[in-house]
Amino acid sequence: MREYRGSIALYEESRRHMAGGVSSNVRYASVPVPLFFACGEGARLIDVDGNVHIDYVLGNGPAILGHAPPEVIKAVADSLADGQVFAAQHRRESALAKRLCGLLPGAELVRFCTSGTEAAMMALRIARAFTGRRKIVKFEGHYHGWTDQTYISVRPTGNEAGPANAPVPVAESPGTAPGSLDDVIVRGWNDLQGLEALFAKEGAEIAGVIMEPVMVNGGAILAQAGYLQGVADLCRRHGALFICDEVITGFRAGLTGAQGRFGFTADLSIYAKAVAAGFPLAMVTGRRDVMEILQTRGVMHGGTYNGNVQSMAAALAALDLLERDGGAVYAAMEKRGERLMRELQALGKRHGLPILAQGLPTIFQTFITTDPPPRNFREAAATDRDRAMALSRALQDEGVRVNQRCSWFLSAAHDDATIDETLAAADRAMARVVAG
Numbered sequence: 001m002r003e004y005r006g007s008i009a010l011y012e013e014s015r016r017h018m019a020g021g022v023s024s025n026v027r028y029a030s031v032p033v034p035l036f037f038a039c040g041e042g043a044r045l046i047d048v049d050g051n052v053h054i055d056y057v058l059g060n061g062p063a064i065l066g067h068a069p070p071e072v073i074k075a076v077a078d079s080l081a082d083g084q085v086f087a088a089q090h091r092r093e094s095a096l097a098k099r100l101c102g103l104l105p106g107a108e109l110v111r112f113c114t115s116g117t118e119a120a121m122m123a124l125r126i127a128r129a130f131t132g133r134r135k136i137v138k139f140e141g142h143y144h145g146w147t148d149q150t151y152i153s154v155r156p157t158g159n160e161a162g163p164a165n166a167p168v169p170v171a172e173s174p175g176t177a178p179g180s181l182d183d184v185i186v187r188g189w190n191d192l193q194g195l196e197a198l199f200a201k202e203g204a205e206i207a208g209v210i211m212e213p214v215m216v217n218g219g220a221i222l223a224q225a226g227y228l229q230g231v232a233d234l235c236r237r238h239g240a241l242f243i244c245d246e247v248i249t250g251f252r253a254g255l256t257g258a259q260g261r262f263g264f265t266a267d268l269s270i271y272a273k274a275v276a277a278g279f280p281l282a283m284v285t286g287r288r289d290v291m292e293i294l295q296t297r298g299v300m301h302g303g304t305y306n307g308n309v310q311s312m313a314a315a316l317a318a319l320d321l322l323e324r325d326g327g328a329v330y331a332a333m334e335k336r337g338e339r340l341m342r343e344l345q346a347l348g349k350r351h352g353l354p355i356l357a358q359g360l361p362t363i364f365q366t367f368i369t370t371d372p373p374p375r376n377f378r379e380a381a382a383t384d385r386d387r388a389m390a391l392s393r394a395l396q397d398e399g400v401r402v403n404q405r406c407s408w409f410l411s412a413a414h415d416d417a418t419i420d421e422t423l424a425a426a427d428r429a430m431a432r433v434v435a436g
Contacts, residue, residue, distance in 0.1 A: 001397060002049070002396075002397050004033070004035065004047070004051070006036065006048035007033055007035045007049060010036045010048060011034055011036070021034065029403065029404045031393055031396070035047050036048045039067075039068075041067050041068055042067060042068075042411075042413035043055060043066055043067075043411060043414045044067070045067065045401065051399070053396070053400065054399060054401065054422055055067070056407075056408040056409055056414075056422075057409065058409040058411055059278055060273070060403075061273045061363065061409050062272075062278045063274075063277065064251060064274040064412065065277045065278075065321060065322075065413065066411040066412060066414075067278070067413070069277060071317050071320070072314050072321070075313045076279065076314050078313070079092070079309050079310055080310070083309055084308060084310060085304060085305060086309075090309065092313055093312050095312075095316065097112075099319060100283070101285070103255065103256065104285055105256055105264075106267070106269060106285065106286060107286070108285075108287055108291065109287075109288050109291035110285045111283060111284050111291065111294060111301060112281065112283045113282045113283065113303050113306050114280045114281065114282060114306060114308075115145075115280065115282050116145055116247035116270060116272035116273065117144075117145030117146055117147060118145075119283060119284050120245065120247075121145070121147055121149070121150075122284050122301050123210070123243050124136055124149060124150070124210070125299060126241075126268060126286075126290060126299060127207045127208035127240075127241045127243060128207045128208075129293055130241065130290050131241065133205055133240070134183045135183050135184070135185055135202065135206045136183060136184055136207060136208055136209075137184075137185045137206060137209040138152065138153065139153075139377075140153050140156065140161065140186060140218070140376065140377040141155070141376065141377025141380065142154070142211055142212050142217060143212070144210055144245050144247075144270075146173070149184065151172045151173055152181065152184050154172050154217070155172065156172075158378075158381075161378075164378060165191075165194055169181045169185070169186045170186075185202070185206070188376050188377070189375075190223060190227055190375045192227055192230045192231065195231065196234060199240075203238035204238075206238065207240060209235055209242055210244075210245060211243075211245060212245050212246075212247075212248065212249070213228055213245075213246065213258035213262065214248075214253065214258055214359065214360060214363075215376070216248045216359070216363055219358065219359075219365050219405075220358050220407065221358065221375060221376065221380065222358075222359070223262070224375065228258075228262055228264045229263070232265065232266065242266045242267050243266060243269070243270070244258070244259060244268070245270045246259070246270060246271050247270055247271065248273055249360075249363075250270075250271035250274065251271070251274040251275050252274045252362050252409075253360055254327070254330055255327050255330065267287055268290060268291075269284070269285045269286060271284075275315055275318070276314040276318055277314055277318035279310060279311045280305070281312075281314070281315055329412045330362075332412065333361065333410050334361045336361070336416065337361025338361045340357075340361075340410070340419055340423070342357075344357050344423070344426055345357050347423065347430055348368075348430060351427075351433075351434050353368060353391075353433060354369055355368060356383075358373050358374070361410065362409070363408070363410070364408050365405060365406055365408070366388070366391070366406040367388065368384040368387045368388050369383040387433060388406050389404050391429060391433050392405075394428075395425065395426065397429070397432075398428050398429045400425045
């Protein structure tokens, strides 16, 4: 059994000076306490107790090239002598914007910020200003940041969520302004007919529809055939904006994100995480006529650290690597991810543990269920979460780090030998879960 004495001691110390001992509530989920890490390299993290973890959390997705990728670190190191923040423009920022507009579907203009939460706030403000409407449609299980206007119905319980065909908006945090719920309409995902019925009734009030193109935060659930394009078409018929939250799928589902992979184009898109390979960077891209209102109508967006030198340098270097040899890194990640998904399910079958691996090869989730693959949040919530959490704890003790939902992010650093080692550890972890 692994020892975590160093993490336990540091956590107790940090609680004296930091609220809750952490800088994000999400980090409470580690066991036995929020773990403290000393360093990371490639596909591995080393904690302060010297335990080595094959890391499939990857900072919740950003480290697509692994931890401390040398080319990116060098580019950032080389940029340090140029300064950090100017409260003005610089060449790296302009170069990155031009490159992204030539790469991403529907990206006619781009505006940078530092986090996915900020980008979602910006996109919603743009949508309301452009359309002159108030209401935003979001979906159960989709996460768009932790602000009052977005942290709604992310993981509602059955009792408070209301009927499946007309969910009740649920504030997920104490302190949420009650009025935040008034302009949010919640629906179940992967139900185009239900959305069509909503637009028929309230379309004149809807400014935009925001969604993850793959419901990563609610179970790495793929959209059903025709759903994403159907939503795009529906929004355009009714004068609303389709806002695609590619914070996770952008640069992870492929160089052109989920939109390029699945063949649809949103009016506004949000990117973050993998775009700078672990450095803080987010952005909103979209149609020129929509994005221009940041200037022409004075729609406010600001931020001291937007476009900072180091994040721009990191993103340019990361794109060099991701685009190299026609995006060969993606083919390698896809092949290894497909193998990992397939063999985790096979191991589960051998142990009598009904493992379902669902999602994309570069980001998937393992469920424990005998039901068909979930299509929305409520079906995902009905799977065996207790044993899934037990599996995540057993994996950690065997040297494999996933989050408590058993989400798996792959990086370019997860080579074949690392996948072999992961599967051997998963074999031992599943045996422990079955043995109780």
